[in-house]
Amino acid sequence: MTATLSTAEERKRAREERRKRASVYTVLTAWLGRPLASFHLVLAVFGLLTVLGLVMVLSASAVVSIQSGQSVYAVFKKQLLFVLIGAVMFWVALRLPLRLMRQFCGPALAVCFALLVLVLPFGAEINGTTSWFVIGPISFQPIEVAKLALVLWGAHVLVQKKAVLHQYRHLLVPLVPVALLMFALVMMQPDLGGTVTLVLVLFALLWFAGAPMRIFGAAAIGGVAGILVLSLNKAYRLDRVVAFLNPEKDPDGKGHQALQALYALADGGLFGKGLGQGPSKWRYLPNVHNDFIFALIGEELGFLGCMLVLGLFAMLAVVGLRIAARNIDPWIRMVAATLTVWLVGQAAINIAYVVGLLPVTGITLPMISAGGTSIVVTMFVFGVLANCARHEPESVAALRSQGPGRFGRLMKLPAPDVYNPPQKRKPVRPSTPPRAAGRRGSGTGRTGTAERQLQERRRTRRSVPIPEHRREHRRSARGRAGHPRADEGGRH
Template sequence: MTTASPDDLTTRRPAVLGWYRSAREALDRPLTAYYLLLGASALLLTIGLIMVLSASSVYSYQHNDGNSYAVVTRQLIWVAIGIPCAWVASRLPLGAVRRFAWPALLVSIVLLALVRVPGLGVEVNGNKNWLGLGPFLIQPAEIAKLAIVLWAAHIYARKEKRLDSLHELIFPVVLGIGVVIVLVMLGKDLGTALVLFAILLAMLWVVGAPARLFTISILVTGVIALYLATTSQHRLDRLTTFTDPFKDFHHTGWQPAHGLYALASGGWFGEGIGASREKWGTLPEAHTDFIFAVLGEELGLVGTLLVIGLFLVIAFAAVRVASQATEPFVRYVSFGIVVWLLGQMIINVGMVLALLPVIGIPLPLVSYGGSALVPSLVALGLLIGFARREPEAARALAQRKKARSAGLSAGRASH
């Protein structure tokens, strides 16, 4: 066994410091957050489309008259809708975004209420949280996630100088989001209700709510969640067997157990795109809630770490935007979106790894589903717009545009 000599360590230290300084300089550039958000979002969306194509191919073939591309085609339609919406969101001035806050909340509440109307609400996997609109099925709770972030941020930004009062913190934000959560819970969608509750806690935390409010909220919510879990035998079985899915392998443990099989067979670098065996009918929801398992099987540990890393890049860039923002609304929206997307990623990965119960939470930007994809893209569009409007970033973009125009003018003059 050889050890590094003092001379080797002396030589390496300046090189390491040089790499560190270069990384810090790159991260401190005005447009870093903008490019990180744009690049990480585009990569996640691309990986998602590839994985939806692969994970859904067998399911599509079986349920769409031999058409293996039916599901991914629908996902591409949602992408074609979502990207222009995200572009518009990135270009909207803050005043226009804030004007959407109340209408967005009201539309979400109306859509969630319509789910309770017989003939309109559609039950999927035991949860009645889908709304049938002609040939489309939408999940209003996914739209509500973006709506409550915008609405709560708008209300708290208006109350910026009065947030030292507990009354101002609670009314009307806690009540408004509480109505949304109750409507979601009426559809028996406990997982989405918990995500909405996490967003509420995040908004309260970022505006400086006292610790006792969090303690009371978490205790009350924990008791309610446990009670609701006991009202459904299937949900209770999932809660009691998630730590050892093989204990009830042929029933509630089937999905998480096969998710673990998929991840285990992927190894370091995976079996290759399209080579998953679990997607051939043994893994339920392979292209939706458990797409991370297929990703791990086909792209291995490297692929799963890449996806998790991209979410962390988005979180880093968004927190940077929030920390540098002078406008309270930007700060609150950015933080709310981070908790929403990063929280869903953590819950989804935890489900697949059997660290959390299976509660039907999709992986943002990666799982199939337009109801989740479009609001997520709009949220990322807002973050990208916030990053572009940072004072230093705006100046850098203006200078770059001016230099490009000058270069084009010089090129035309030379001809």
Template sequence: MTSGVTPGEVPASRRLRPVREGDPVPRKGRPVREGDPVPRKGRPLWEGDPVAAPEDAAPEASPKGPPVGKAAAEGLPGRLRELLGRPLFSYHLLLGVSALLMVLGLMMVLSASSVEALQEMGDPFYWFFKQSISAAIGIPIMWACSRLPVRFFRLAGYPLMALSIIGLVMVLFVGTSQLGAQRWIDLGPIYLQPSEPAKLGLLLWGADLLARKARNGMIEWRHLLIPLMPGTALLALLVMLGSDLGTTIVLTMIFLALLWVVGAPLRLFGGILGVAVLATVVMIVTEGYRLDRIEGWLNPWENASDTGLQAVQGQIAMGTGGWFGLGLGYSRAKWNWLPHAESDFIFAILGEELGLMGTLVVITLFGLLGYAGLRVATRVRDPFVRLAAAAATAWIAGQAIVNIGAVIGVLPITGIPLPLVSYGGSALLPTLAALGMLLSFAKQEPGARDALIARGPGPAARALSWLGLGGPGTTRRPGRGRR
């Protein structure tokens, strides 16, 4: 029986034809889509490509396509999306960035404070040891907060807010003044600054308050402002009476972040910002030293030996560092040239010793921290968690922006520390507690709790589980415990 095919001719059943929509890729079992690879060809499938030919068929020329490098780069977004889609990505990002900033902070406190500590205390490690003790206390607090349920934070806001108000009132009567500012309570070996835990108290109290109002349908601007605005104003007034403009700005950031997330109308923000600017102008005009600070900020080089001293020396330190810095520990500004090198202006010492590259690393870390916090706020459904996560992120990232902006000269000097990096236990402990809270909230993301349980407990969690202190992911598997 003849087939009707001349010698050397490919049978019709095996002839090649252009790919049409709906054709399956061999061994794939699904329609062809743009970007699907052709087996054994090593490049993406382009429109008009033939279906893979049998091995004994004559090869045909392929149409010219994109270069191999571009094809490889096209796979990167997919891998990045896979990474970002992991349930515990926010958790690990928060934990990793916080750890890096803390280690960097301890390193820079040691470098920036060693000269002053040697001159005043006779021990170059004095301030470093104190900061290390604060970190040793704060890390367990952060770990504990990361394992607490959301309900705890909702309940903790009210007593913490009340204690903050009491502490700020006490500062006015029994507080200790330093450099014209009355912000601390002397407790013997330590100084307590009540305005720092007030930030955490405001965001927890405000988040729970607005979450309850939103649940009850009370979303008109009058309902959103009462009693949140009077409570914030009371804290801000008490802080300003202690001459702490920087903390007042941070409290305002927390307040605005809460209103933004809850969906307050834009015209409300315009009115609030107008009142805030007017109040700031009044406070600057009525206090001579604040007016001098503004003058020193606007014309630092004309007041380089007076009100502009800190700004000028900070800029000199930043410029001296160049691209890669003088080297860790080799700062010149810390030799009594730059006031408060270990706290307000530690970013200038960092720029001098680690250079522009070091400052960009720190800015990137704070950017990642802000991204992780906002990611948590947008991926969870609990209104309280969304509000608290966004407010905590605004607090930490906003405070970093204000501090760095003051060091590089684009914002006035307000005296607030760089979170996790500057010296100061009163600022470090509430910040670590807030980060622990964000870690706890990150476990509320879709699939995060299941991923923790599937991963199993770590060594520390397994040890604590025997004491009945285990949290999510530390439950013993059936048949593995004692009988």
């Protein structure tokens, strides 16, 4: 009897758990089906990454600020200023009509090329690369803006040539030559991290344009060969490859940074040592507030902190591809998907070389690492993604019928434009050529010869006299046609 009661209770608990799971799934599915769900998810990811980045930069840069003889908040104040500028750029990207971005993407790309050329003779050298314009306390890196310009312009070109993309010359030209020229200018600085991100953008554009796999195979072979050549060309790049292959060989020299990052991750454990308590930032791990901030997250916040970062970027990947799938404008689809691959791919490369899966390339962790131009441009990219989310057909219908909502009224966001697909032109039938005039010699070729023969036959018929018996036969035939026959008239 007791066993029967326990079995019944277990079944009842199992039914209740299934009901709870079903209710949670139903609520989540219903919320994701709302018109502005993608827009709200982008805002949530954007806000969480911004707050996490500011907290970790404050924790990582305090020691650097003190050792430089400044206030403990010196680096953090500069980062906070860049975040405020980036927030303004996020608002601008959210308000700016996407059709204007597409309209001016060509001139923007030309300006970026000019800046990449000018930075070579007039730029400042920082960390071994001449890729910065420094004007007083302000520094600007043009490669960050060039990435965004390449995304917008490349998507525009591929969408314009959508009908002929099955031909290689239309698929690759002019996108690939322009991208290769940009690669060359960036490698002359030299900036390996910027070049890797540009390659990621180019591959994403070709992938979402439907390029065949053989192109990616050939590009991968060429990329590996280029990496080998560039690695052997400069001593510091060769040192990075050697340190990646065997960091224990020189633990105090070439492999120091890679080993210290692994030690910091291992020391964190499951819950970490506590925010601000990580010892690796006391000069054990160089550039901890820039390239290796993920190692400090693992040390201070533990495995759970690392999973939080990975979960946020995984959510960004899902939401970005969802925005691309739910839009009907092909340019918005390609822009949203490519920007998502750019941000998530850059984060994956940074995390991969921190944990020892890739050689160190100097790529920052988006929205979390300390930086000026990178954080401002990344926040602008998030604004473009949020703007693309507002252009989903269901979102457009909801915003135009129900109003902008609380956030829209607070940000003074205009209603998104309705997508009007380009009208297909009907094929124009060629008009028939006008006939030649009736004058002799007016026609040329076969048409003129036939016309002259017809006129000649008509003149010949008029000149030949008709015999008298044929004239009598024609007159009698006309008379019979005009009067009814006698036998028909006598019938009733």
